[in-house]
Amino acid sequence: MAAELSEMPRRGTPAFRRWMWRALAIGALPAVTALLGVATMRAFDLMPGGDRLWTDMASFLAVGLVVCGILGFLTILDARTRLSGVVTVLIALVLNPFTAALVRAGLGIG
Amino acid sequence: MSAQDVSGESTAARFLPRPATVLAAAAVVAIASVAAALAGAGWATIPLCAAALVVLVCATLVAMRRDSHAVAPLAIALVALLNPLVLGGLTDHVREQVGVVTLAPDRGLVLWATYPGIAGWDGPDAPAAVDTTALAQAVPRVMRGIVDATGRGHGWSWSLGDEVQPGAQAIANGFGGSSMFWRIDSPRWTTGDFDGSDAQRATLLAAVAGAAAALEAGEVVDVRGDVGAADGVRVWRDGRGGELTLTIAGADVIAVYAGGPFLAGDPAEFDARMAGFAGLDLPEPIAQPDLP
Numbered sequence: 001m002a003a004e005l006s007e008m009p010r011r012g013t014p015a016f017r018r019w020m021w022r023a024l025a026i027g028a029l030p031a032v033t034a035l036l037g038v039a040t041m042r043a044f045d046l047m048p049g050g051d052r053l054w055t056d057m058a059s060f061l062a063v064g065l066v067v068c069g070i071l072g073f074l075t076i077l078d079a080r081t082r083l084s085g086v087v088t089v090l091i092a093l094v095l096n097p098f099t100a101a102l103v104r105a106g107l108g109i110g
Numbered sequence: 111m112s113a114q115d116v117s118g119e120s121t122a123a124r125f126l127p128r129p130a131t132v133l134a135a136a137a138v139v140a141i142a143s144v145a146a147a148l149a150g151a152g153w154a155t156i157p158l159c160a161a162a163l164v165v166l167v168c169a170t171l172v173a174m175r176r177d178s179h180a181v182a183p184l185a186i187a188l189v190a191l192l193n194p195l196v197l198g199g200l201t202d203h204v205r206e207q208v209g210v211v212t213l214a215p216d217r218g219l220v221l222w223a224t225y226p227g228i229a230g231w232d233g234p235d236a237p238a239a240v241d242t243t244a245l246a247q248a249v250p251r252v253m254r255g256i257v258d259a260t261g262r263g264h265g266w267s268w269s270l271g272d273e274v275q276p277g278a279q280a281i282a283n284g285f286g287g288s289s290m291f292w293r294i295d296s297p298r299w300t301t302g303d304f305d306g307s308d309a310q311r312a313t314l315l316a317a318v319a320g321a322a323a324a325l326e327a328g329e330v331v332d333v334r335g336d337v338g339a340a341d342g343v344r345v346w347r348d349g350r351g352g353e354l355t356l357t358i359a360g361a362d363v364i365a366v367y368a369g370g371p372f373l374a375g376d377p378a379e380f381d382a383r384m385a386g387f388a389g390l391d392l393p394e395p396i397a398q399p400d401l402p
Contacts, residue, residue, distance in 0.1 A: 023171065026170070027169065030186055031186070031189065041203045042202060079179055084183045
């Protein structure tokens with residue numbers, strides 16, 4: 001089984017910690033993007049007059065979503081993280097209040 | 111990086127699952143999350159989120175250490191999209207923006223926001239159209255007539271209550287949209303200037319009866335007492351759902367009109383829209399229709 005494994009830095013070294021955090025960050029990127037996308041949609045749903053916390057956070061959530069999309073695009077450049085990057089970018093493009101509004105308008109609903 | 115470094119990880123690596131195993135686990139979590147969302151099983155949120163997190167971390171490590179370029183990232187994508195938090199947020203968004211959506215085998219997605227009836231209200235089979243615009247204009251005018259008659263004749267001073275929102279409003283269908291029925295309300299006119307004299311009572315009753323006649327409310331029902339002689343509640347009904355209510359309690363007099371549900375469109379259009387929902391069981395409403 002060890003022969004199938006790719007190289008990684010020795011445990012306990014700063015290089016290993018960097019490697020681990022980078023891997024986990026890239027792995028979590030699609031999920032974080034999806035959560036941010038849905039949260040942004042909900043925050044925009046509640047405008048105007050909704051829960052103040054959500055409506056105040058809406059613009060920050062939208063910026064976070066854009067940042068995730070950019071990070072997703074960057075992860076496409078590495079072959080091992082390409083699919084996660086593509087998925088991240090697609091999620092950011094689909095799960096956001098602007099696309100949702102366009103879809104609803106296109107379908108004539110909502 | 112030497113081979114020794116890599117073999118030094120063998121203990122941990124032995125527990126690293128294969129990409130296909132991680133993908134299968136992700137599929138199980140995704141299917142369970144969808145099932146929980148459909149069943150509305152809120153209790154499953156935390157366990158499924160924890161499972162999704164475990165799959166996410168495992169899939170990430172597998173992708174990096176086993177050079178899995180497709181299978182492990184696919185598992186990541188699966189749990190990223192199909193987990194209870196994302197599904198719950200999407201469900202809430204759809205419910206808020208589109209209303210209740212169900213799936214019918216013979217007609218696909220059913221958008222209940224377009225349902226022209228009202229959840230929980232059994233209206234007439236063939237409702238007649240009511241000119242709600244004219245009625246909405248007439249109600250404040252005739253109610254004002256009561257105020258003017260008693261104010262001019264006896265110096266009564268009326269005040270407006272804010273218990274109901276006056277005017278004409280479409281009644282929600284309960285599924286996230288508006289029905290084709292409207293309600294029309296007058297403000298709740300209140301005065302405490304009634305001295306109980308026959309003259310004032312006669313003026314009041316004549317004014318209210320005149321208002322009821324103008325609203326074509328000819329059916330008179332004494333709900334409590336007899337306002338013609340003492341305290342009580344009298345209602346004038348128009349037979350279509352409109353009611354003008356007069357309440358006398360000592361020196362206090364309350365006059366209010368509440369009407370509806372009135373069909374505010376073409377009955378043929380109502381029938382055509384209802385035909386689209388024929389044979390379907392009504393889903394659970396997500397809002398309480400504000401019936402008069």
